[in-house]
Amino acid sequence: MSLVEELAGIVGTGHVLTAADEQQPYVTDWLGKYRGSALAVVRPGSTQEVCAVLAACDRAGAVVVPQGGHTSLSGGGTPDGSGKAVVLSLTRMNRIREIDPVGNTITVDAGCVLARVQEAARQAGRLFPLSLGAEGSCTIGGNLAANAGGVAVLRYGTMRELTLGLEVVLPDGRLWDGLKALRKDNSGYALRDLFIGSEGTLGVITGAVLKLFPEPRAKATAFVAVPTLEAALGLLSMVRERCGDRLTAFEFMTDVCLDLVMRHIADARGPFSTMPAAAVLVELSDTDGEAALGERLEGTLVDAVGAGLAQDAVVAQDGTQARAFWRLREGISEALVRAGKAAKHDISVPVAQMAAFVREAEAAVEESAPGARPVVFGHLGDGNLHYNVLRPEAASEEAFAAAVPTLTRRVHELVVRYRGSISAEHGIGQLRVGEMPGCKTPLELELMGALKTLFDPQWRFNPGKLLPPGLAVRPPLQ
Amino acid sequence: MSLVEELAGIVGTGHVLTAADEQQPYVTDWLGKYRGSALAVVRPGSTQEVCAVLAACDRAGAVVVPQGGHTSLSGGGTPDGSGKAVVLSLTRMNRIREIDPVGNTITVDAGCVLARVQEAARQAGRLFPLSLGAEGSCTIGGNLAANAGGVAVLRYGTMRELTLGLEVVLPDGRLWDGLKALRKDNSGYALRDLFIGSEGTLGVITGAVLKLFPEPRAKATAFVAVPTLEAALGLLSMVRERCGDRLTAFEFMTDVCLDLVMRHIADARGPFSTMPAAAVLVELSDTDGEAALGERLEGTLVDAVGAGLAQDAVVAQDGTQARAFWRLREGISEALVRAGKAAKHDISVPVAQMAAFVREAEAAVEESAPGARPVVFGHLGDGNLHYNVLRPEAASEEAFAAAVPTLTRRVHELVVRYRGSISAEHGIGQLRVGEMPGCKTPLELELMGALKTLFDPQWRFNPGKLLPPGLAVRPPLQ
Structure with a gap:
């Protein structure tokens, strides 16, 4: 039996998409920047099905690309073009499992769309504060995988701070039930926090317990x-x-x-x-x-x-x-x-140094692409700027495109010098993976590689995202 | 050259304590419950010295017990009785490195006493909200190792939520510089969160960037x-x-x-x-x-x-x-x-189920030690109860002491049934390490063991704390 047949046996034939036209929305990112292909797009309907699907993929040695609303701005959920990946779409898993207005928690499937979680909270007289542009399409699982930020971080924190417990299926198909609704739990390593922000490279988040707040009136x-x-x-x-x-x-x-x-x-x-x-x-x-x-x-x-x-x-x-x-x-x-093609950067620096950073960045931009116009906005209280640069009016699209790699390198070198981050909230994905060696220390890359190998020994999960491929050969520490 | 001589060469002879009377406060916990001994108590004065000390211990294969204010309620910083451990006391490292009132951050040595950090924040017109009974003696490094809680968690979160960046020396003496003052950074696995709450078993925290808040007037x-x-x-x-x-x-x-x-x-x-x-x-x-x-x-x-x-x-x-x-x-x-010897439990359960838990626990206590009096208090908004039980007036101290193990087992079994935690804020330490197999799943213990082995392949750091020793033989996953 082929893997595709086995997967169809688990989730039902109708939920394994192999035709190119059916696959299209799952293999092309919404900015149209990344176009991949897949062996199959699999749409499990329950955590148990995810376990069975991942166990089958493990036996077959198949690459798995977990996917939520597919709204990543860094190609975090799009497979490569090899046509070998199993895209695991969580969107059928969209139940609100429980709302607890006394404990101020909501337990949801990972495939729930963010806006639906916000609405469910509102109906219970509570606030789920995560709020961002893609909230009508992005899912909680994706928000967790990318540690989403948005416009209310200043007061309520990022997705990491809004999460109490997780349910995760490991690359070998085993279930980690960390779905606890506890405000305090000091009984071991923070497995939860390791999965949050790991961009689908360590396993698949299938459920979460999230914090609710009083609804501001x-x-x-x-x-x-x-x-x-x-x-x-x-x-x-x-x-x-x-x-x-x-x-x-x-x-x-x-x-x-x-x-x-x-x-x-x-x-x-x-x-x-x-x-x-x-x-x-x-x-x-x-x-x-x-x-x-x-x-x-x-x-x-x-x-x-x-x-x-x-x-x-x-x-x-x-x-x-x-x-x-x-x-x-x-x-x-x-x-x-x-307004046309812009070089985009999602950066953070220490809040007190934002003005100095912007001044220096402006000079770097002018040197890299004279006449280019910085379009700077963002969440000032978080030290997070969306530092975009528009093509100089005098330059052709081609000339500007040729200048962008240098421009981005200069901006990101400056970010590193300011002890900032080249991805404040969008994640590394495919977009920034090549820049990781320039912005992380060798020790950080070694530790990340060792952690990856620990959870996913064959590096089958979301390859090409977050971890530079050169790390794959690194053995565990010592 | 012996290890002790080598360590003296790094930190100075006066900062390597080998005499029993000098060692006493470092090898006996403050409740007087755990009495250990040490090869030496080493008191480095800088991060560089910590690196050199840990590299020397690595070469010698020596056990290392990191220690802050030594105020753990679970024996988390006390060595065992073998006399082989190097106790690494961070208390000489007590500089406030920087206060940034614009960015609302404070950067400190791990050996800073909590009350001093609170005071430094206050002088800058800011609040560092962590507040707990031991604040006059406990250190930031210990607060981080135990993910300290206290009386202001409801509003400001635990130590984890109050921390932006960490500086950590790994068991092999290498320095991880994660001392970033960023509110948002989505560029890789959450190494920071792995060290927070790891009770000194993965390395030694030497510095931290912490969040400050407006001082409430x-x-x-x-x-x-x-x-x-x-x-x-x-x-x-x-x-x-x-x-x-x-x-x-x-x-x-x-x-x-x-x-x-x-x-x-x-x-x-x-x-x-x-x-x-x-x-x-x-x-x-x-x-x-x-x-x-x-x-x-x-x-x-x-x-x-x-x-x-x-x-x-x-x-x-x-x-x-x-x-x-x-x-x-x-x-x-x-x-x-x-009032006399009490059986102590530091538990958390989902907030909405606290009343039901307390009712059931009372019955379990009465069955295990008839007439024993539950003394129940705690941080209700966090679901965290200090569930103490006083000796029945009719029972002898010996009879009660004999009943306590069963009583504790019953209370903790109930906690597990309520999907709670047997350590809400005090940490597992030595006190609860034997109970880990009963309250964590085999998969959780396997993952913890594998993470431990990744960072500390010889299991030399703070042995006997947090991780049940049986895990030591486990290979990495798969």
């Missing part, structure tokens, strides 16, 4: 004009000092970003009569007291203007206006796509 | 009489709903605890005229607005009384009264010591 949102990134950092300190944990989002964008949004997004409207050098979207939330929250935000911003940290600020008068502010922020990615 | 503290644990859980939900992230502590204690404190702690005074069945200490904090905070707490508690979740409540009128409330909570451990 009050929000206050402001759009603030700031003269510089330094001033924005000063504003961040001031808002934090005055508003504490109420601060939920602090999103920075430069005039170049706003200008792009105005030009490319039909319904975008800026709140200021003149374009500021940069702007920040500030959002506070609280259990209750919307009026008091608005006053607190307004008072803080008045003082920030007085201190020269801001030039102008508009506090949203209603939900419609707040959504319009968010549209300015969220429209940037879309506007960037329409 | 307003506090409100109340002592609340509740009829049952169920009611306390209802009160927890209500306070959370109404006060959100302002809720900093929610400490539960039964009448037996309060009665012990009144009898054994000289300055303890309860706020109620009649002893309630149980009580909760609730603390809120906020950036500012103490009056509003007090009113919010009072309003919530009035409604809680109305809903039958509380019978009476006193909101502290000033800092003195708040400290008196805390004295009631913090006096319990001391009162327990004075």
Whole structure:
């Protein structure tokens, strides 16, 4: 019996896709950047089926590419072009297993779409705070594999901090039941944290217990004009000092970003009569007291203007206006796509050094591609910038494409010098795997390689992602 | 040259202790429960010295027992009695390396005492929230090795969630520089989290970057009489709903605890005229607005009384009264010591199931040691109970001591049945290592053993702690 037949016997013939047209959405990433092929796309319906599928793949020595909503920005879930991989799509496993409003936890299948988990929490009067652009398509399993971030990390943390327990199937098909709903458990090594952020290279996450929070009933949102990134950092300190944990989002964008949004997004409207050098979207939330929250935000911003940290600020008068502010922020990615090819970087540096980093990066960009325009925005409170660079208007697409590798190398060398990360929240995937030797120490790569070999001795799981292939030959430590 | 001479050459003769009287505080745990001996106690003064010491121990094949403030409640830092171990005391490494009030981070040597880190943060107008009984003696390295919890976990998380970066010396003496001050970094496996909570069995933590928070300038503290644990859980939900992230502590204690404190702690005074069945200490904090905070707490508690979740409540009128409330909570451990030998358990279960657990545990205790008195207190919001059991008044110390192993087994079997943890915050150490096979799955033990072998192939680091010795022979997976 062939592996495909065996897999069909486990999940049913209808859930093993071998035809090219059926496979297409599973083997091409959504940016259209990576196109692969697969022996089969397998869609198990339960954890037990995942165990059986992985045991069969283990016996056959087959490569396995775990996949959730397939929304990775770094090709993390797309197979290579060899046509040998089994793509394991978790999307049929989409049950909310349990909501516990007393313990403030939700237990879900890994294939649940993030927005559905948010909605299930809301219906129970709770908040699941992870929030990001792809929330309508990405799945919890993918969020875990990539340790997703998004716009609420400042207050609630990344996916790692939002997770209590995991259920994972190992490469040999054995089940690790770590699905515990405990806030505290100091009884051994942090297996959970090893799987979170491992990008499907150590096994397949099939379920998770996640934290819930009280649903905030009050929000206050402001759009603030700031003269510089330094001033924005000063504003961040001031808002934090005055508003504490109420601060939920602090999103920075430069005039170049706003200008792009105005030009490319039909319904975008800026709140200021003149374009500021940069702007920040500030959002506070609280259990209750919307009026008091608005006053607190307004008072803080008045003082920030007085201190020269801001030039102008508009506090949203209603939900419609707040959504319009968010549209300015969220429209940037879309506007960037329409504005043409950009070199993209998802970097983090220590918060206090962001302004110095941006200044140095600008010089490096100008040297690598004269006239190229940095489009800088991101989650300032997390030290995370989406550092994009648009083609110089005078340069051809080809000339810019030729300059991008050097430009990216220069930006990332700077990130390493600032003790930052070349992947703050998007993951390494295929996109950055070649850069790992430049940004990790040899010891870190050795440890990662040894851990990989421990869980997946044949390196069959999601090959070509996260771990540079050269590591594969490394023996365990010593 | 002997190992001791070699070590003296690295750290200086004065920092290698070989005389029994000098070694005494390093080889006897502070509860006086574990008494060991050592080849030498070595006190390095820098990370470089730690590297050299561990390289020398590696060449000599010597056992190494890393040690911080030596305040473990589970014998986690005490060597065995063989006299062969090198105890590596980090307490000379006590520099605050850097405070960054913009990035809200503090970088410290692992040997810094927790209270000193709290104080350094305070002086910079910031809060380092970890807070626990031993804070005047325990060190950051020990807090990391044990993933310390304490009274502020509800709001700020355990040590794991308070840590950004680590500096670790591996068993072979190589340095892993993971000392990054990044809020987001998705570029590889979570080495940091593997070391946190590993109880010195994978290497030696020498430095850390920790998170700081805005210092709360307003506090409100109340002592609340509740009829049952169920009611306390209802009160927890209500306070959370109404006060959100302002809720900093929610400490539960039964009448037996309060009665012990009144009898054994000289300055303890309860706020109620009649002893309630149980009580909760609730603390809120906020950036500012103490009056509003007090009113919010009072309003919530009035409604809680109305809903039958509380019978009476006193909101502290000033800092003195708040400290008196805390004295009631913090006096319990001391009162327990004075009341005689108790069987101690540091357990966690899912928050919503705490009441059911306590009921079942009470029955198991009564069966194992009729007349024994459960002394139950803990961090209710974390699902963490310090489940102590006092000797029955009618039983001799010997008879009770004989009954304790069965009693503990019964309590812990129940914990496992509730999918809880037999060590919520104290760590496994020597105290619970024999119980690991009963509370972890064979697969978990296999993975832990394989991880241990990967980092420490000869199992030389902190032997006899955390990992049951039987695992030592296990090969890596497959």
